[in-house]
Amino acid sequence: MIRPSASLSALLGAAAALLPATQAAAAPSDDATTRASYRFSDYDEDSLAPTSVIGDGKRYRVLSQAFDLDTRVGDGKYGLKLDATHEVMSGSSPWYVLPDAQQRPIQVLSGATIRDHRSALSAALTVDPSARSNTTFNVSYSAERDYRALSAGVERSQSLSDALTLGYGGSFSHDVIEPTDAALYDRIARATKNTASGFASLAWVLDRASVLQAGVQLNAEHGYLTDPYKLYSYADAIVPEHRPGQRLEGAALLRYRRSFAQIDAALHVDYRFAQDSWGLHSHTLEVAWYQGFGSGWRVVPALRYYSQAAARFYSPFALVADGRINYSSDYRLGTFGAFSTSVNLRKAIGRWELSIGAERYHSAHGLALDGTGAGVPALVDFTRAYAGVDFGFD
Amino acid sequence: MPRFTRAILTAVLLAALAACTTTPVQPWERGRLARWDMRWDPDPAQAALAEHTYFSKEGSSGRVGAAGGGCGCN
Numbered sequence: 001m002i003r004p005s006a007s008l009s010a011l012l013g014a015a016a017a018l019l020p021a022t023q024a025a026a027a028p029s030d031d032a033t034t035r036a037s038y039r040f041s042d043y044d045e046d047s048l049a050p051t052s053v054i055g056d057g058k059r060y061r062v063l064s065q066a067f068d069l070d071t072r073v074g075d076g077k078y079g080l081k082l083d084a085t086h087e088v089m090s091g092s093s094p095w096y097v098l099p100d101a102q103q104r105p106i107q108v109l110s111g112a113t114i115r116d117h118r119s120a121l122s123a124a125l126t127v128d129p130s131a132r133s134n135t136t137f138n139v140s141y142s143a144e145r146d147y148r149a150l151s152a153g154v155e156r157s158q159s160l161s162d163a164l165t166l167g168y169g170g171s172f173s174h175d176v177i178e179p180t181d182a183a184l185y186d187r188i189a190r191a192t193k194n195t196a197s198g199f200a201s202l203a204w205v206l207d208r209a210s211v212l213q214a215g216v217q218l219n220a221e222h223g224y225l226t227d228p229y230k231l232y233s234y235a236d237a238i239v240p241e242h243r244p245g246q247r248l249e250g251a252a253l254l255r256y257r258r259s260f261a262q263i264d265a266a267l268h269v270d271y272r273f274a275q276d277s278w279g280l281h282s283h284t285l286e287v288a289w290y291q292g293f294g295s296g297w298r299v300v301p302a303l304r305y306y307s308q309a310a311a312r313f314y315s316p317f318a319l320v321a322d323g324r325i326n327y328s329s330d331y332r333l334g335t336f337g338a339f340s341t342s343v344n345l346r347k348a349i350g351r352w353e354l355s356i357g358a359e360r361y362h363s364a365h366g367l368a369l370d371g372t373g374a375g376v377p378a379l380v381d382f383t384r385a386y387a388g389v390d391f392g393f394d
Numbered sequence: 395m396p397r398f399t400r401a402i403l404t405a406v407l408l409a410a411l412a413a414c415t416t417t418p419v420q421p422w423e424r425g426r427l428a429r430w431d432m433r434w435d436p437d438p439a440q441a442a443l444a445e446h447t448y449f450s451k452e453g454s455s456g457r458v459g460a461a462g463g464g465c466g467c468n
Contacts, residue, residue: 041443085442211427255434257434259431311453355437380451384447388437
């Protein structure tokens with residue numbers, strides 16, 4: 001299973017502390033010491049074309065709610081962030097791929113509609129949050145019917161000069177999977193996975209209007225990395241997919257921010273390259289424009305492009321037995337590219353801020369930078385709508 | 395040279411170049427840098443939900459929300 005890396009979020013989380021200390025106090029609508037946020041998100045995948053599908057073509061839908069609290073405790077000596085997230089997931093899922101008479105892929109979707117929910121809690125404690133150098137400790141726990149994850153990490157933000165800040169840290173995550181209907185479908189009954197991660201980053205104040213951050217990240221996964229729900233069409237048989245028991249991933253990240261304060265705007269540009277020991281590598285480019293219109297109104301249009309090259313053991317199916325040990329038809333391991341467009345509208349009213357937005361995501365094999373290799377029949381298109389409210393108080 | 399090594403070297407070179415060209419910015423000149431829209435993640439709660447989606451649907455991705463965010467990725 002592919003799941004979020006704890007330390008990848010830590011890298012980005014640490015980035016928030018890399019700017020001058022004055023920045024942390026500048027919220028759009030208030031300077032409150034405590035900020036509470038609520039977010040609702042409706043994620044809805046498009047159905048697959050019925051001509052190339054066996055099973056229920058109605059794919060995944062996820063309704064998410066998140067509540068965040070960001071405050072100071074201990075007479076301001078500590079910064080405390082708490083997050084609670086709840087998600088409800090339903091729909092059918094890609095199961096395996098069959099060749100038709102012309103050896104074109106036919107996607108088989110899970111027969112039974114999946115319905116599950118996930119709950120997650122996380123906490124982060126920052127020592128001396130107002131200081132130019134500080135340390136943050138974080139823990140999190142996530143649980144769904146068949147998957148639990150417990151992680152802990154520490155990160156340090158160290159001011160090297162007025163213009164330069166070093167960030168570094170590490171984390172460890174222990175995950176347990178207990179697939180449903182294990183006996184019925186001959187799935188593994190219980191398995192574990194451990195992930196160790198480390199990161200380092202440097203942030204520069206380039207001039208009065210721009211900042212740049214460069215970072216590197218390493219993740220080492222060990223244990224059961226196979227998706228127990230996926231099957232694979234291997235010669236004349238349908239067998240459980242199988243992936244390597246370890247994975248090493250490295251990533252490099254660049255982030256740039258430039259203010260155009262005279263027109264109440266800012267430009268955000270993020271780029272990330274990642275490569276892992278499975279042969280999968282990816283490029284991600286995100287560009288966003290933050291535009292204010294006065295009276296508390298703000299609009300944020302954004303574009304995102306993602307391209308990945310397939311893992312070595314990915315293919316939709318195998319027509320003949322070739323002795324391979326690892327094989328998967330999981331579309332998330334195939335070659336594809338994706339474009340995403342989004343817009344976010346915000347309105348600050350005193351200590352309140354309202355936010356609504358929508359995102360449209362389209363992926364295709366031909367959108368990849370290197371569009372060669374096996375086709376990927378179950379690529380996802382989705383629409384995500386969201387809304388939220390923030391409230392600041394002392 | 396592996397792609398990842400090339401990417402790391404490129405990032406380091408760009409960063410070094412940026413550092414060389416940095417002009418000192420005095421504390422009273424940092425007002426624009428302190429704006430909300432200049433944060434790395436101005437809306438971390440929303441970014442967490444979005445990045446959890448990307449992690450669930452892509453082989454590798456840039457960032458995600460809460461650490462230990464479980465799977466939810468079928």
